[in-house]
Amino acid sequence: MTKCRIRFEKTGRAKYISHLDLMRTFQHAFIRSGIKIKHTEGFNPHPYISMALPLQLGCESVCEVLDIQIEDDMSQRTLPEKLNPWLPEGIRAISAALPINKVGLLKYVRCSVTMVYDDGKAAERKAAIEELFARESLIIMKKTKRGMGELDLAPNVSEVSVEVISDTELKVTALVSAVEPTVNPSNLLDAVKQNAPELEPDFAKYMRLEVYDGNMKPFM
Amino acid sequence: MYAFCVQYIYDWRYRMEQRIERILPKVQKPARYTGGEYGEIMKNKDEVDVRFALCFPDTYEIGMSNLGLRILYGVLNNMDGVWCERVFEPWRDMAEEMRKEGIPLYALESGDPVKDFDIIGFSVGYEMSYLGILDMLDLAGLPLRSADRKELTPLVFAGGTCMYNPEPIADFIDLAVIGEGEEADAEITELYRKAKKEGWSKPQFLNEAAKIQGIYVPSLYQHEYNEDGTIKSITPKGDAPAVVTKRIIENLDESYFPTNTIVPSTEIVHDRTVLELFRGCVRGCRFCQAGYVYRPIRRKKCDTLVKQGIEALKNSGYEEISLSSLSTSDYKELTGLCDGLLEWCEPRKVSLSLPSLRADNFSMELMKKVQKVRKSGLTFAPEAGSQRMRDVINKNVTEEDILNSCRTAFEGGWSTVKLYFMMGLPTETDEDIIAIADLAFKVLNTWKKYATNKARGVKITVSTSCFVPKPMSPFQWEAQDSMEEFLRKQQLLKDSMRSKAISYSWHDSTVSFIEAVLALGDRRLAPVLESVFKRSGGLAAWEEFFSEDAWNEAFEENGVDPHFYANREKGRDEILPWSTISAGVKTEHLWEERERSRRAEITPDCRNQCANCGARKLSKEGRCDD
Numbered sequence: 001m002t003k004c005r006i007r008f009e010k011t012g013r014a015k016y017i018s019h020l021d022l023m024r025t026f027q028h029a030f031i032r033s034g035i036k037i038k039h040t041e042g043f044n045p046h047p048y049i050s051m052a053l054p055l056q057l058g059c060e061s062v063c064e065v066l067d068i069q070i071e072d073d074m075s076q077r078t079l080p081e082k083l084n085p086w087l088p089e090g091i092r093a094i095s096a097a098l099p100i101n102k103v104g105l106l107k108y109v110r111c112s113v114t115m116v117y118d119d120g121k122a123a124e125r126k127a128a129i130e131e132l133f134a135r136e137s138l139i140i141m142k143k144t145k146r147g148m149g150e151l152d153l154a155p156n157v158s159e160v161s162v163e164v165i166s167d168t169e170l171k172v173t174a175l176v177s178a179v180e181p182t183v184n185p186s187n188l189l190d191a192v193k194q195n196a197p198e199l200e201p202d203f204a205k206y207m208r209l210e211v212y213d214g215n216m217k218p219f220m
Numbered sequence: 221m222y223a224f225c226v227q228y229i230y231d232w233r234y235r236m237e238q239r240i241e242r243i244l245p246k247v248q249k250p251a252r253y254t255g256g257e258y259g260e261i262m263k264n265k266d267e268v269d270v271r272f273a274l275c276f277p278d279t280y281e282i283g284m285s286n287l288g289l290r291i292l293y294g295v296l297n298n299m300d301g302v303w304c305e306r307v308f309e310p311w312r313d314m315a316e317e318m319r320k321e322g323i324p325l326y327a328l329e330s331g332d333p334v335k336d337f338d339i340i341g342f343s344v345g346y347e348m349s350y351l352g353i354l355d356m357l358d359l360a361g362l363p364l365r366s367a368d369r370k371e372l373t374p375l376v377f378a379g380g381t382c383m384y385n386p387e388p389i390a391d392f393i394d395l396a397v398i399g400e401g402e403e404a405d406a407e408i409t410e411l412y413r414k415a416k417k418e419g420w421s422k423p424q425f426l427n428e429a430a431k432i433q434g435i436y437v438p439s440l441y442q443h444e445y446n447e448d449g450t451i452k453s454i455t456p457k458g459d460a461p462a463v464v465t466k467r468i469i470e471n472l473d474e475s476y477f478p479t480n481t482i483v484p485s486t487e488i489v490h491d492r493t494v495l496e497l498f499r500g501c502v503r504g505c506r507f508c509q510a511g512y513v514y515r516p517i518r519r520k521k522c523d524t525l526v527k528q529g530i531e532a533l534k535n536s537g538y539e540e541i542s543l544s545s546l547s548t549s550d551y552k553e554l555t556g557l558c559d560g561l562l563e564w565c566e567p568r569k570v571s572l573s574l575p576s577l578r579a580d581n582f583s584m585e586l587m588k589k590v591q592k593v594r595k596s597g598l599t600f601a602p603e604a605g606s607q608r609m610r611d612v613i614n615k616n617v618t619e620e621d622i623l624n625s626c627r628t629a630f631e632g633g634w635s636t637v638k639l640y641f642m643m644g645l646p647t648e649t650d651e652d653i654i655a656i657a658d659l660a661f662k663v664l665n666t667w668k669k670y671a672t673n674k675a676r677g678v679k680i681t682v683s684t685s686c687f688v689p690k691p692m693s694p695f696q697w698e699a700q701d702s703m704e705e706f707l708r709k710q711q712l713l714k715d716s717m718r719s720k721a722i723s724y725s726w727h728d729s730t731v732s733f734i735e736a737v738l739a740l741g742d743r744r745l746a747p748v749l750e751s752v753f754k755r756s757g758g759l760a761a762w763e764e765f766f767s768e769d770a771w772n773e774a775f776e777e778n779g780v781d782p783h784f785y786a787n788r789e790k791g792r793d794e795i796l797p798w799s800t801i802s803a804g805v806k807t808e809h810l811w812e813e814r815e816r817s818r819r820a821e822i823t824p825d826c827r828n829q830c831a832n833c834g835a836r837k838l839s840k841e842g843r844c845d846d
């Protein structure tokens with residue numbers, strides 16, 4: 001058995017594949033590829049796949065992390081090219097290597113929210129959005145396991161930058177806390193909606209850009 | 221096969237981002253509306269001259285589980301210059317968003333609007349999905365009625381089991397394919413290609429199409445009625461034949477089977493590889509439309525099946541394979557087939573499942589084989605409780621067979637048994653209903669006597685469905701029980717159950733009533749379907765969207781008496797709406813079977829003695845597999 005960590009992207013149409021379905025998609029893809037990986041125990045064994053930090057439905061990512069154990073004697077490095085032909089459109093392994101740290105150490109995520117304004121006046125809102133994310137405290141109401149709860153984004157969101165992409169698009173990039181508390185990219189939009197409703201876009205797109213451990217070391 | 225065009229994908233994405241993407245976050249399970257699955261076939265639209273929208277009038281999850289749809293998808297895409305794409309009926313939330321935003325129904329592969337396609341082909345396996353056809357045409361932005369679509373393009377047709385009586389949807393479709401579609405769909409596509417190139421009018425095309433065997437063009441048949449509402453005459457026009465005979469594929473070993481197919485990225489109903497062992501059934505149960513319309517029986521070779529099964533599993537990565545056919549255990553080399561598959565499956569932890577085992581030849585040996593990989597509940601379908609009733613329907617299974625099979629199962633450690641019955645069968649009396657409860661009780665006693673693992677307890681489930689008389693079966697002339705009668709019988713059976721270990725569930729008779737109306741109906745139902753669609757929308761096969769009120773109002777509004785179709789016994793000489801269609805089985809044979817049923821006389825199965833039904837004439841060699 002060789003431990004193996006794969007970094008993959010989930011973009012385009014594939015962003016609508018749910019976390020559970022993504023697991024099954026990988027299971028099928030591994031079987032198709034002929035790469036033998038460790039199976040779960042029990043009556044109905046499946047290829048064993050562990051994925052850190054489920055991605056929100058509808059969010060794209062270029063930094064997803066997946067751990068498996070390979071049965072065959074093969075180098076991790078060649079794994080992406082062996083696996084990629086068997087994956088659906090939008091899901092692509094970028095690199096693979098021996099895991100250097102535990103998934104539990106994952107702490108920060110860099111992500112972006114692209115806000116679309118149909119009136120073509122995206123640039124005019126740049127300063128106001130910057131101001132919003134610079135506030136000392138930025139409370140949002142957020143669904144938790146125990147109903148709605150308050151969360152202050154200010155201490156959990158940093159390195160915010162706002163970029164004008166086009167007449168209609170503004171891109172907010174930020175470093176957010178991945179666990180305890182979990183800040184999803186959509187929470188950045190919640191902050192806009194709840195604290196500055198006049199800045200609410202007509203549509204928003206989300207993307208995960210990089211994951212880090214507590215020392216800001218990229219996970220792969 | 222995978223003519224892949226990257227540029228095209230980007231186009232799609234672009235458009236999707238523009239319009240569809242905005243509504244996807246608002247709907248449940250958006251993955252079923254995006255396409256992009258592994259194995260999807262992309263082509264360059266500049267290199268094809270026929271765009272084919274293969275439509276399934278129900279959800280993605282149901283449609284993608286349909287083997288027939290996957291076969292046609294492959295067959296059509298294997299044709300040069302043809303790009304066949306999939307379209308399913310969106311769930312309510314999605315349909316609402318699409319209507320609100322003015323997004324027309326689009327095909328999953330390209331994202332292009334269905335209304336711009338050349339051919340729109342519906343696969344219809346269930347009468348309740350007729351409303352789905354209207355829903356999809358409406359969402360596409362097309363007129364519902366064939367007569368209102370004046371141009372050749374898009375051509376709208378339907379195929380599938382329901383088309384043995386296409387009359388209820390006759391006014392909506394341009395033509396129907398009767399029988400198996402692999403060849404006929406391709407021929408229609410070729411003819412269309414020629415017509416488009418030469419600039420034919422729609423009537424010109426339809427007249428030519430009617431000359432192809434198995435093609436029924438409803439508009440070429442004039443229906444006239446008697447005072448009492450029965451059909452007086454059906455007159456063919458132009459080159460339409462008096463009777464359209466269904467198509468069959470003679471050699472299943474040589475015909476296309478999808479071993480390289482789409483693997484959905486979201487869970488569907490049958491998320492596994494499915495093998496078709498044969499078409500047709502040797503049994504001849506008299507209530508069963510499938511048993512008659514799929515004749516003659518054609519079997520696939522064991523070697524072919526093992527080869528295709530393994531290939532399909534390898535290509536899909538599925539961890540389960542199931543054998544599907546009308547009566548799987550009638551496959552002669554079943555043991556050999558299971559051995560061949562298990563040899564490959566077991567070391568790879570792939571499980572094999574056998575649905576629809578018959579109670580009479582359920583063998584311990586076979587059961588153990590399947591059990592080695594996975595063990596699930598057992599299902600038996602005696603269909604009727606008393607021997608007399610089983611003889612009436614020609615279900616050649618005895619009580620002894622059933623109890624012996626249960627004994628084998630209980631001895632083998634099974635403890636969950638489901639028993640399926642039908643209610644409202646011709647000549648049924650209260651004794652026959654009570655006999656269902658008695659039989660279930662005997663199954664329980666068998667468990668008490670033979671179960672090896674009593675500590676686990678036992679679960680026996682009895683389910684009853686309501687009998688729906690179907691065209692082309694010996695019971696096509698029968699009247700369905702009234703809804704009140706169904707309710708009374710269900711209550712009677714409930715009261716007759718003698719143990720808490722036996723649970724009883726039944727189907728809603730309202731749905732079965734509508735099913736009977738649609739199965740036995742004629743083209744006068746068209747305005748009814750339109751009214752129901754206006755009132756309650758598509759997806760009528762789904763309990764949450766089925767509206768009894770909508771149907772009642774629609775019948776009333778259009779002055780149509782549904783009982784005329786469902787609850788009236790038809791005479792031997794009555795012209796039935798499907799009289800212009802033949803499944804190859806002679807009407808005389810059906811009538812004789814009906815007469816025998818009245819005398820509770822059984823007819824031996826095709827393997828023991830050919831009953832000369834006429835179906836063998838459909839094959840060039842004039843024989844049935846035996």
Ligand code: SF4
Binds near residue numbers: 515516834836
């Ligand atoms: S021709 Fe004979 S063997 Fe063939 S399906 Fe009919 S009854 Fe059965």
